[in-house]
Amino acid sequence: MSLADRPQPKPGVMDIAAYVPGRETAPGAAKVWKLSSNETPLGPSPAAVEAMRAAAEHLELYPDGSATALRDAIASAHGLNPENILCSNGSDELLGLLAHVYLNPGDEGIFTEHGFLVYRIQILANGATPVVVKEKDERADVDAILAAVTERTKIVFLANPNNPTGTYLPMDEVRRLQAGLPKHVLLVLDAAYAEYVRRNDYESGIELVSSSQNVVMTRTFSKIYGLAALRIGWMYAPAPIVDAVNRVRGPFNVNALAIAAGAAAIGDRAHVEEAVAHNDQWLSWLTGELTALGLRVTPSAGNFLLIHFPENDGRTAEQVDAFLLKRGYVLRRVAAYGFPNALRMSVGTEEANRGVVAALTDFMGG
Numbered sequence: 001m002s003l004a005d006r007p008q009p010k011p012g013v014m015d016i017a018a019y020v021p022g023r024e025t026a027p028g029a030a031k032v033w034k035l036s037s038n039e040t041p042l043g044p045s046p047a048a049v050e051a052m053r054a055a056a057e058h059l060e061l062y063p064d065g066s067a068t069a070l071r072d073a074i075a076s077a078h079g080l081n082p083e084n085i086l087c088s089n090g091s092d093e094l095l096g097l098l099a100h101v102y103l104n105p106g107d108e109g110i111f112t113e114h115g116f117l118v119y120r121i122q123i124l125a126n127g128a129t130p131v132v133v134k135e136k137d138e139r140a141d142v143d144a145i146l147a148a149v150t151e152r153t154k155i156v157f158l159a160n161p162n163n164p165t166g167t168y169l170p171m172d173e174v175r176r177l178q179a180g181l182p183k184h185v186l187l188v189l190d191a192a193y194a195e196y197v198r199r200n201d202y203e204s205g206i207e208l209v210s211s212s213q214n215v216v217m218t219r220t221f222s223k224i225y226g227l228a229a230l231r232i233g234w235m236y237a238p239a240p241i242v243d244a245v246n247r248v249r250g251p252f253n254v255n256a257l258a259i260a261a262g263a264a265a266i267g268d269r270a271h272v273e274e275a276v277a278h279n280d281q282w283l284s285w286l287t288g289e290l291t292a293l294g295l296r297v298t299p300s301a302g303n304f305l306l307i308h309f310p311e312n313d314g315r316t317a318e319q320v321d322a323f324l325l326k327r328g329y330v331l332r333r334v335a336a337y338g339f340p341n342a343l344r345m346s347v348g349t350e351e352a353n354r355g356v357v358a359a360l361t362d363f364m365g366g
């Protein structure tokens with residue numbers, strides 16, 4: 001059969017390696033702790049679940065295509081103008097919409113060496129060329145990003161903090177990046193983990209969006225709000241960018257259950273504070289315990305850790321993964337992110353965190 005005999009995907013599509021989500025099961029284990037997708041161990045706010053149940057009484061109605069209630073709730077929680085907020089079916093959808101709107105075939109999109117893999121997928125999906133920039137000490141390198149900009153560059157994706165490393169760029173570095181970019185290059189600050197960061201020199205990007213025309217900040221309800229199943233993301237962006245994305249998005253891209261649950265979730269500040277406190281406590285406990293086992297842990301500002309296994313003693317991340325899976329601990333392989341000998345672990349419940357450390361103690365000793 002010749003190629004002309006069947007429909008052909010446009011250039012770029014067949015170069016994509018489809019996204020592989022974190023594993024969900026541990027076959028044979030009596031109990032499973034899913035620590036593979038940076039979900040919160042605390043679950044969603046009860047208020048969000050209640051609001052979703054109420055919304056489920058009217059599934060025959062189309063949702064509000066402008067997600068007004070959700071945009072208003074986000075705007076009031078963050079002190080923003082709702083006109084500069086656009087909601088989406090998960091922030092992944094927004095990353096795709098932004099690439100769709102701003103990338104022409106032949107353009108270049110930049111992201112960093114260990115950056116979130118969705119960026120590559122969306123750049124390729126739009127016929128553009130992914131330009132991967134080296135990091136320094138597992139952290140984005142502003143000078144290297146700026147050096148990679150050409151006249152074809154249209155978009156720069158930066159996760160801050162980044163997944164899977166957990167490292168972040170302080171705000172003065174992000175500002176330096178924006179100042180060095182040509183004004184027509186869109187800088188996408190993916191702040192999926194912003195709520196977890198407890199660092200004085202960190203800022204999610206709100207100020208930079210407000211003070212420039214080429215910066216967008218994306219956020220999600222999938223992580224600290226515990227609503228990954230509902231798929232809710234949003235961006236804060238200059239009006240012309242909101243306007244352009246509104247023209248191409250699906251007219252009802254955020255469903256009614258998501259609008260109701262998201263608006264209720266963002267109003268429950270106590271629940272968010274509890275999640276931050278839990279994360280602070282266990283992120284530092286895990287970092288200490290794993291380091292004491294002789295493992296290198298990349299310093300993380302998020303709700304997950306990147307754990308590196310020694311390369312020279314014959315124990316591979318693959319073996320560690322299999323060992324943990326047998327005991328029901330589901331971590332994330334990160335070879336596709338350039339870390340063949342590491343695993344990423346989400347901060348879990350106390351039981352899960354202690355269990356992983358006990359299992360790794362056995363593994364390292366055995």
Ligand SMILES: *Cc1c(COP(=O)(O)O)cnc(C)c1O
Pocket residue numbers: 038089090091092093116159162163190192219220221222223228231232233
């Ligand atoms: C988890 C994550 C997201 C969130 O994706 P959703 O589509 O909103 O669930 C976005 N960016 C990064 C870097 C992430 O790790």
